[in-house]
Amino acid sequence: MVDLLTPAEALAKVQPGDTVMVGGFGLVGAPLTLIAALLDASDAGDLTVISNNLGEPGRGLGKLLPTRRVRKAVGSYFTSNREVVEAHLRGEIEVELLPQGTLAEAIRAGGAGIGGFYVRTGAGTLLAEGKEQREIDGLQYLFQLPLKADVALIRAAKADRAGNLVYARTARNFNPDMATAARTVIAEVDEIVEVGQLDPNEIATPHLFVDALVRSEGAKP
Amino acid sequence: MSASVSTVIAQRVARHIEDGEIVNLGIGIPTLVADHLPDGVDVVLQTENGMLGVGPTPAEADVDPNLVNAGKLPVSELAGASYFSSSASFGMIRGGHVDVAILGALQLDGKGRIANWSIPGKPILGVGGAMDLLVGARRVIVATTHVAKDGTPKIVQEASFPLTADRPVDLIVTEHATFAVGDDGLTLIDVAEGSSIEWIEQNTGARFDLAPQLSQEAVR
Numbered sequence: 017m018v019d020l021l022t023p024a025e026a027l028a029k030v031q032p033g034d035t036v037m038v039g040g041f042g043l044v045g046a047p048l049t050l051i052a053a054l055l056d057a058s059d060a061g062d063l064t065v066i067s068n069n070l071g072e073p074g075r076g077l078g079k080l081l082p083t084r085r086v087r088k089a090v091g092s093y094f095t096s097n098r099e100v101v102e103a104h105l106r107g108e109i110e111v112e113l114l115p116q117g118t119l120a121e122a123i124r125a126g127g128a129g130i131g132g133f134y135v136r137t138g139a140g141t142l143l144a145e146g147k148e149q150r151e152i153d154g155l156q157y158l159f160q161l162p163l164k165a166d167v168a169l170i171r172a173a174k175a176d177r178a179g180n181l182v183y184a185r186t187a188r189n190f191n192p193d194m195a196t197a198a199r200t201v202i203a204e205v206d207e208i209v210e211v212g213q214l215d216p217n218e219i220a221t222p223h224l225f226v227d228a229l230v231r232s233e234g235a236k237p
Numbered sequence: 238m239s240a241s242v243s244t245v246i247a248q249r250v251a252r253h254i255e256d257g258e259i260v261n262l263g264i265g266i267p268t269l270v271a272d273h274l275p276d277g278v279d280v281v282l283q284t285e286n287g288m289l290g291v292g293p294t295p296a297e298a299d300v301d302p303n304l305v306n307a308g309k310l311p312v313s314e315l316a317g318a319s320y321f322s323s324s325a326s327f328g329m330i331r332g333g334h335v336d337v338a339i340l341g342a343l344q345l346d347g348k349g350r351i352a353n354w355s356i357p358g359k360p361i362l363g364v365g366g367a368m369d370l371l372v373g374a375r376r377v378i379v380a381t382t383h384v385a386k387d388g389t390p391k392i393v394q395e396a397s398f399p400l401t402a403d404r405p406v407d408l409i410v411t412e413h414a415t416f417a418v419g420d421d422g423l424t425l426i427d428v429a430e431g432s433s434i435e436w437i438e439q440n441t442g443a444r445f446d447l448a449p450q451l452s453q454e455a456v457r
Binding site for chain 1: 284285286287288301302303304305306309314320321322323324326327328330331355360361362363364365366367368369372373399400401402403
């Protein structure tokens with residue numbers, strides 16, 4: 017059986033200086049109960065957050081911004097939260113911008129034992145600056161290292177007590193990739209059933225990736 | 238930009254979509270294209286946040302907060318739809334499995350390359366999936382107003398905005414004109430009803446050729 021924790025117990029696993037992956041595309045599929053607990057139950061700072069966005073102003077991961085506990089954000093689209101832009105201009109947060117597909121694949125690689133990969137995306141653009149390049153079949157490719165984390169905070173619809181996960185529609189997004197790429201994986205779920213009650217055909221994340229379950233408290237964004 | 242201009246652009250783009258194609262729609266005007274497909278043209282919409290088989294905007298009572306498109310707007314699920322992870326979604330896109338990407342643009346250069354992700358002098362903090370679609374989609378169609386809000390041409394010989402990819406797009410569609418992009422640059426292939434080659438020449442900052450049928454009209 018996988019650990020069944022309260023949000024506060026789960027977030028005690030986040031240490032100062034940690035790299036934390038957070039699932040979701042904007043607020044959809046974001047673990048809002050775990051994000052609220054990161055704010056209230058943990059005072060770990062100097063964090064690197066890997067997530068597609070940093071929420072919206074004052075919503076989701078955006079709530080972390082005023083606490084100054086995020087040293088660096090790695091993601092693809094921070095302009096949806098103008099507070100990130102402002103904090104970056106004030107020098108309060110470092111940003112590493114990756115094309116969304118490169119971000120997703122780097123996380124997948126991190127979880128799959130791949131030491132990096134060459135990708136066409138971004139070749140010939142400002143995002144190619146400083147990157148190792150290689151010509152393959154007459155086209156320029158950029159080298160991308162994998163991404164890994166100390167802790168992943170992810171969101172699923174349902175789990176069984178073993179930690180097998182089922183996702184809801186487009187709330188899946190980065191969650192199954194992140195489930196593979198962190199040392200400790202904490203999944204926020206709406207419903208927990210007994211082992212055997214999930215159809216094995218619908219399980220998208222097998223339990224070996226999941227370290228702890230937290231029941232969603234339906235936290236507001 | 239008035240709603241009617243967006244509609245005109247979406248209608249003009251929709252003529253270039255073929256029945257059965259897998260299509261990814263960018264945010265803004267491209268989103269409207271799905272509503273203007275000609276009769277007999279059915280497409281399958283892919284959205285980069287992990288869905289194939291995107292359906293139209295649902296009635297308010299049917300909105301599912303876990304069912305959105307890449308613009309984070311509520312959508313519905315068509316028969317035959319499927320969901321997948323972000324890495325699988327971009328594998329589809331980069332791997333050449335999406336037939337058409339329809340994207341908006343801030344600028345286009347004389348080679349048909351697009352700039353749509355960053356404005357000079359502003360911090361570079363957002364790119365999303367635009368670069369992936371540009372390198373991976375089999376065809377890329379740009380749906381854009383012909384000129385920027387200040388009236389200056391969006392299609393220029395040399396882009397002053399950072400490019401989104403080194404690959405040129407295939408087709409540029411505005412409310413006035415349609416340009417095909419080839420190895421030698423841009424060719425005007427269609428002039429919208431109510432517009433003229435003269436207007437397009439005055440409001441386009443890049444050199445372009447006229448398609449044979451248009452050069453005959455210009456002589457007349």
